[in-house]
Amino acid sequence: MARERLVQQTVDHLLERIVGGELDIEAPLPAQSVLATELHVSRLTVREAVETLRSRGIVDVRHGSGTYVMPPTEWTDADAISAFVGREGAGDQVSLQVIEVRRMIEVGAAETCAYRRTEADLVELDRLVEVMRETHERDDLDGFVVADMAFHGVILRGCRNPFLAVVYEPLIRVLRKTRAQTSAVPVIREHAIAHHTAIAAAVRAGDGPGAREAMRAHMSQTSDDLRIHVLDRS
Structure with missing residues (x-):
């Protein structure tokens, strides 16, 4: 259960950065090793968090290129879409x-x-x-x-x-x-x-x-x- 919470916290943190504009749409996420260091979690935790975001259409993992933030039109997480629209001033x-x-x-x-x-x-x-x-x-x-x-x-x-x-x-x-x-x-x-x-x-x-x-x-x-x-x- 503690591990699940850690993964969810990592998901929430990345979402906050995306919705807040720190991580731009269509731009790549920092490398997983960098995120692991910044968030004080293991690379495995970051990998699982990224996979969660990918399953919701928020990021796209492109092998050999990196992990990119997708446009909100591709997202399937209603809460994330609502938060993003609010951030956009609408x-x-x-x-x-x-x-x-x-x-x-x-x-x-x-x-x-x-x-x-x-x-x-x-x-x-x-x-x-x-x-x-x-x-x-x-x-x-x-x-x-x-x-x-x-x-x-x-x-x-x-x-x-x-x-x-x-x-x-x-x-x-x-x-x-x-x-x-x-x-x-x-x-x-x-x-x-x-x-x-x-x-x-x-x-x-x-x-x-x-x-x-x-x-x-x-x-x-x-x-x-x-x-x-x-x-x-x-």
């Missing part, structure tokens, strides 16, 4: 891009859930909408965000497709960081409650097209709210 774009991807996935998921949901799903959706109302009234931001994300989790699970969770999981890690940005604004929470109520009603009715449209409207409202109440005021 941190606000992260939230907009997350909504864009959510629209691609969740609009179809809402329709599928309407056809496949169980009674337990319906009970949980109703409960979470009520929790959103209660936490909004007492200005409990953390509680509101938890209930909001849980609601969308029920929609995804209601599709009864295990691949969906695998695809969506990296996005959830970024979403946890961005949801508080919009939910901190009371009027945005009010909009969210109204849209979640409409989504839950369509799913309960087994109305696939209605659920699809309700989720599409929710994503559009969320995007508009972000621009109007957050980005334009920052």
Whole structure:
């Protein structure tokens, strides 16, 4: 376990240098022997850390040439992408891009859930909408965000497709960081409650097209709210 932590610390350190601009995109990393000396770890630890970064598309090992930092368009680590975009001075774009991807996935998921949901799903959706109302009234931001994300989790699970969770999981890690940005604004929470109520009603009715449209409207409202109440005021 101690070794795993050491490798992870080395990964984190290299990522910080990449995201911070110390290690440039398309430029080679220092030699592994140099990194081992700088970080006070073994070359084996550095080699394993580099392999971890390679598996996430962040670096490319070119035999006979070196290890190069790849463009973020090649990365598969959502947290690293989010951090890099923020470093580039376009941190606000992260939230907009997350909504864009959510629209691609969740609009179809809402329709599928309407056809496949169980009674337990319906009970949980109703409960979470009520929790959103209660936490909004007492200005409990953390509680509101938890209930909001849980609601969308029920929609995804209601599709009864295990691949969906695998695809969506990296996005959830970024979403946890961005949801508080919009939910901190009371009027945005009010909009969210109204849209979640409409989504839950369509799913309960087994109305696939209605659920699809309700989720599409929710994503559009969320995007508009972000621009109007957050980005334009920052």
